[in-house]
Amino acid sequence: MVLKLVVWAILAFLLMPLVIIVLFSFHASPSLSFPFAGFSLRWYAEVLGNAQLGSALVKSLTVACFTALITLILGAAASLAWLRLGHRGRALLEVLCLTPIALPGLFVGVSLLVLFAQARIQLSTATIVISHVVLALPILIVAMRARLALFDPSLEEASRDLGASQMQTFGKVTLPLIAPTLIASAILAFAVSFDEFVVTSFVAGTETTLPMYIWSMMRRTVTPLINAISTLALVFSVAILFIAWLIGHLRRRSAVAGRTVS
Amino acid sequence: MTIRAPVIEITAAQKMFGSFQALSDINLSIEQGEIVTLLGPSGCGKTTLMRLLAGFEAVTAGTIRIDGKDCAGQPPERRPVNMVFQRYALFPHLDVFENVAFGLKVKGTPKAEIRERVQRMLHIVQLDSFANRYINELSGGQSQRVALARALVNGPKVLLLDEPLAALDLKIRQHMLVEMKRIHAETGATFVYVTHDQDEAMILSDRVVLMEKGRIVQVDRPETMYAAPKSLFAAKFLGETNLFEAAMASDDASGMTAVTGSGLRFHSSIVPAGELRGKAIVSIRPESFRFNRDNDTTQSATGQVEDVIFIGSRSFYTICLADGVRARVQVQRSTRTSLPKPGEKAEIFWDSENVVILPGS
Numbered sequence: 150m151v152l153k154l155v156v157w158a159i160l161a162f163l164l165m166p167l168v169i170i171v172l173f174s175f176h177a178s179p180s181l182s183f184p185f186a187g188f189s190l191r192w193y194a195e196v197l198g199n200a201q202l203g204s205a206l207v208k209s210l211t212v213a214c215f216t217a218l219i220t221l222i223l224g225a226a227a228s229l230a231w232l233r234l235g236h237r238g239r240a241l242l243e244v245l246c247l248t249p250i251a252l253p254g255l256f257v258g259v260s261l262l263v264l265f266a267q268a269r270i271q272l273s274t275a276t277i278v279i280s281h282v283v284l285a286l287p288i289l290i291v292a293m294r295a296r297l298a299l300f301d302p303s304l305e306e307a308s309r310d311l312g313a314s315q316m317q318t319f320g321k322v323t324l325p326l327i328a329p330t331l332i333a334s335a336i337l338a339f340a341v342s343f344d345e346f347v348v349t350s351f352v353a354g355t356e357t358t359l360p361m362y363i364w365s366m367m368r369r370t371v372t373p374l375i376n377a378i379s380t381l382a383l384v385f386s387v388a389i390l391f392i393a394w395l396i397g398h399l400r401r402r403s404a405v406a407g408r409t410v411s
Numbered sequence: 412m413t414i415r416a417p418v419i420e421i422t423a424a425q426k427m428f429g430s431f432q433a434l435s436d437i438n439l440s441i442e443q444g445e446i447v448t449l450l451g452p453s454g455c456g457k458t459t460l461m462r463l464l465a466g467f468e469a470v471t472a473g474t475i476r477i478d479g480k481d482c483a484g485q486p487p488e489r490r491p492v493n494m495v496f497q498r499y500a501l502f503p504h505l506d507v508f509e510n511v512a513f514g515l516k517v518k519g520t521p522k523a524e525i526r527e528r529v530q531r532m533l534h535i536v537q538l539d540s541f542a543n544r545y546i547n548e549l550s551g552g553q554s555q556r557v558a559l560a561r562a563l564v565n566g567p568k569v570l571l572l573d574e575p576l577a578a579l580d581l582k583i584r585q586h587m588l589v590e591m592k593r594i595h596a597e598t599g600a601t602f603v604y605v606t607h608d609q610d611e612a613m614i615l616s617d618r619v620v621l622m623e624k625g626r627i628v629q630v631d632r633p634e635t636m637y638a639a640p641k642s643l644f645a646a647k648f649l650g651e652t653n654l655f656e657a658a659m660a661s662d663d664a665s666g667m668t669a670v671t672g673s674g675l676r677f678h679s680s681i682v683p684a685g686e687l688r689g690k691a692i693v694s695i696r697p698e699s700f701r702f703n704r705d706n707d708t709t710q711s712a713t714g715q716v717e718d719v720i721f722i723g724s725r726s727f728y729t730i731c732l733a734d735g736v737r738a739r740v741q742v743q744r745s746t747r748t749s750l751p752k753p754g755e756k757a758e759i760f761w762d763s764e765n766v767v768i769l770p771g772s
Contacts, residue, residue, distance in 0.1 A: 306467055307500040309487040311514035311565065321517070325504045 171383070174376035192377035202378070205362035209343055212274060212358060216281040216342035221335040223282070224289045228297050228327060231290075243294070246287040257284065258351030265352065272354025280352045281345055285338040292337055296330045336389055343382075418443045418568050418601050419464065424473035426459055426625075433459045434625045437473065441569075446595055446602040448612040451622035452648070457605045460622070461571050464603065465494050478568050493562035494571040498578055499554045501546045507533070507557050508542040514565040532564040535597055536590075552583045556590075563598055572604045576611060588614050609649050613637065621645055637696075641684035643769050646694040653700075653738050655693040656771060662687070669693050669768050673733035675712055679766035690771030697727065697741035699765035702757060703748055711760045714738070716751045726750070730757055 177189035196202060231239065249257070261280050270276060304326065308318040346360040353361065363375060419441040426434040434456045441447050449457035462468045463475060466487035474481055478491055493514070501510050508529055515525045533539050536556035541549070549557065555575060562570055575591075576584045588611060595602055606612055612619050613633040621629045621636065621644075629641045633649075640646035646654070657669035657677065666680040669691045677693045704711070714732040728740040728751070740759055742750065751757040 301498070301500060303496050303498065303500040304502060306465075306487070307494070307496055307502075307561075308513070309467075310465055310492075310494045311517065311561065312488045313513075313517040314486075314488055317517050321513075322502060326502075 167383070170376050171380050173373060174380040176373060176376075179373050192373050193381075196374055196377045196381070199374075201357075202359075202362060202374075205357050205359045208274065208356060209359035212277050212281060213339045213342040215278045216285055217335045217339040219278065219282050220285045220289050220338035221331060223286055224293060224334055224338075225327070225331055227286075227290055228293050228330070229323070231294065231297055232300055232302060232323075242290070246290045249283070249287045250291065254347035258348040261348065262351045272352055272356075274356055276352045276354070277349055277356060277358065278342075280348050281338075281342040284345060284348060285341040288341060289334045289338050293330055293334050297327065300326065339389075340386065417441060418478055419603070420474075420476040421460075422474045422476075424460075424463065424475060425471045426456075426463060426468065427471045432625055434463075437627060439620060439627065439630065441601060441603065443568075444599055444601055445617045446592075446604060446615050447618050447620060448604040448606055448616040449620050449622060450606055450609065450612040450648075453607055454624075455622040456625040457607075457622050458573060459625075461494075461573055461603065461605050464569070465492060465571055466490050491568040492571055493565050493567040493569075494573065495555075495558045495562050495575045497573045497575070499558040501554055501557055501561070503546050505546070506542070507538065507544050507546070507549070510546065510557055511560045511564050513561065518565075528564055529560075532560040535563075535594060536560045551579050552587060555579065555587055559591075559594060563594070563600060567600060569601045569603055572602060574606055575604075576606075576608075584611075591615060613649070619649075621648065623648075638765075639681050640694065640767060640769070643692055643694075643772075646767060646769065650696060651739070652694045652696050655695075655736065657691045657693050657768075658771075659687050659689060659691050659768075666763055667768055671733075671736060673736050675732060675736065676710070677766050677768070678710060678763045679768045680763040681767055683768060685770065687768060687770055692769045692771045694767040694769060695738075695761060695765060697739045700738060700740040700759045700761050702740070702742065702750060702759060704758075704760050705762075707762075710763065710766075711758055712738070713756060713758045716753050716755050716757050719753055728757070730759060 172185070174192055175188045175190070176185065177187040177191070227242075231242065234242065258280075261276075261283065265272060265276055304322055305318050308322040309315070313321060344360050345358075346364065349358055350361060357365075359378075363378065366372065367375065417440045419439070421437050421439045424434060424437040425432070437460060449460055451457050459468065463470055464477070466482065466485060466489075469483070474483065476482065482490055502513065505513070511529045511532055512525050515528060520528075530539070530542075533542060536559055538553060538556050538560065541553065541557075546554065546557070558575070576587055579587060591602075592615065602615075604611075604615060616633055618630060619633050619636050620627055621631075623644050629636060629645050631639075636645060637649050640649065643654070646652050655671050655675065655677065657671045657675075660668045660670045660676070662668075666678055667683065667687060668676055668678045670676050671693070677695070679693075712732050714730040716728055717731050717737070718729040720727040724744050726742050726744065728742065730738045730740055732738055738759060
């Protein structure tokens with residue numbers, strides 16, 4: 150009984166902010182507190198009408214997409230290496246990957262800024278992407294590690310044994326099997342990049358990403374616009390997860406259907 | 412009778428992993444259509460030898476010829492062998508049909524032919540109605556059949572089986588052994604079967620290759636290996652046996668005699684593997700001892716019954732023959748003859764064709 154109450158309390162604690170933000174994003178008045186004064190889409194209209202906000206959003210999406218793509222390619226290569234490494238190699242890779250995660254964002258931001266200055270690289274969208282890859286890659290490798298540990302290397306041997314070349318084995322066995330892991334990791338990298346603030350503020354130069362824009366907006370006044378933006382971001386992430394699930398589901402169904410019809 | 416030609420010829424093969432000698436001086440020839448088991452305790456090199464045949468490892472020295480061709484440098488995908496993996500290694504992202512069709516597909520076999528061959532193979536392994544199942548929807552025994560079908564559908568010259576029954580429970584294991592024999596008869600492929608289980612080896616094999624510490628210690632038909640082990644290791648590894656420390660006493664036309672320290676004489680008519688001199692070890696299977704005298708039985712000993720274990724159709728007796736010398740005797744259940752009881756005196760009898768004398772250490 151007590152345990153049940155605790156569970157519900159924790160759930161409420163986790164979900165209440167979400168519910169409140171979504172609710173107030175539809176609030177008809179600018180007030181951010183109860184009593185609730187009725188529903189309206191005015192904040193959404195204002196969000197969509199705000200050109201600066203729009204360009205910051207586009208910037209953030211662009212950065213997040215490139216970060217996800219680059220991290221995915223590097224992560225896939227790293228994970229293939231991981232599958233072929235022995236215990237010692239894995240342990241070494243783990244130490245190398247875990248250390249950057251533990252570093253404070255402040256430190257990473259400053260060191261990247263110094264590095265870019267030393268190398269005479271102009272601060273731009275590209276430097277933001279590079280910085281986000283630096284942040285996302287270790288997280289991604291750590292996230293993939295547990296799932297790749299379940300990958301059975303004898304599957305690759307079985308494929309070779311059945312007549313598939315190394316390239317065919319990669320395309321027909323390894324890649325399809327690690328694809329869900331890679332996609333999940335790419336989504337994670339996207340998420341890390343999309344709301345990154347500390348490091349971005351060092352390396353963004355004159356560029357503005359969505360978190361930076363919201364922060365600058367908040368410095369003036371706390372506006373209900375924030376609620377609408379947050380709700381949109383929430384819908385967006387849920388949609389991505391749903392699409393990922395749907396792709397997997399449809400692929401399986403079409404594979405079986407394709408054969409029984411022919 | 413089919414014409415028998417060696418399909419695998421291994422000559423002076425060696426395998427090193429770093430400074431560890433995994434296999435040394437392996438010579439083995441396997442004929443078309445045989446079931447040969449590589450038997451030995453874990454770490455004896457049997458799996459390494461199989462991986463050499465499959466092409467996952469390369470020999471450090473020596474040659475392996477498969478179907479007449481030296482396969483040095485030949486990658487696994489180019490060898491006319493297929494393997495059944497210990498944990499099956501079925502592709503979890505494909506269903507049963509696609510798993511079995513995998514080998515044919517990568518070789519570019521026409522679609523209609525793939526369908527026909529896969530369906531015929533699924534029929535042989537009795538999984539006709541499972542084509543659309545995913546691998547995680549199969550039981551252990553069914554996965555085993557899919558693994559067999561996936562390998563055999565390619566028509567390999569040699570089917571390699573790496574402890575294929577190790578992951579199954581006892582009942583399914585016995586059933587799959589019978590299935591394996593039937594599938595072997597239907598396909599006519601050569602089977603090379605790795606196992607550490609002596610029962611599997613004896614039930615399945617035409618010949619058993621017994622391995623220890625990276626070497627082949629004996630190659631024989633299972634009955635021969637059981638009746639006439641050529642080493643202490645072979646005697647102990649296959650089945651249960653009584654071992655008596657003894658010294659060689661005489662060697663003549665009728666056979667050899669060894670005598671234990673307590674004066675028990677064992678006469679053997681089995682021709683030994685090598686020269687015997689000095690210390691010897693006598694090996695007699697528990698079922699080779701009897702409590703009743705046959706007409707021509709000449710060897711016997713008297714002792715006291717220490718212990719009786721009754722296991723349904725059989726009973727095991729422990730007989731103390733002398734200080735520290737005990738014999739384990741296995742007798743079939745019988746209502747006709749009266750058997751000794753614990754504590755009673757008993758005389759046991761044996762024949763010279765069941766006495767194996769091995770070199771002592």
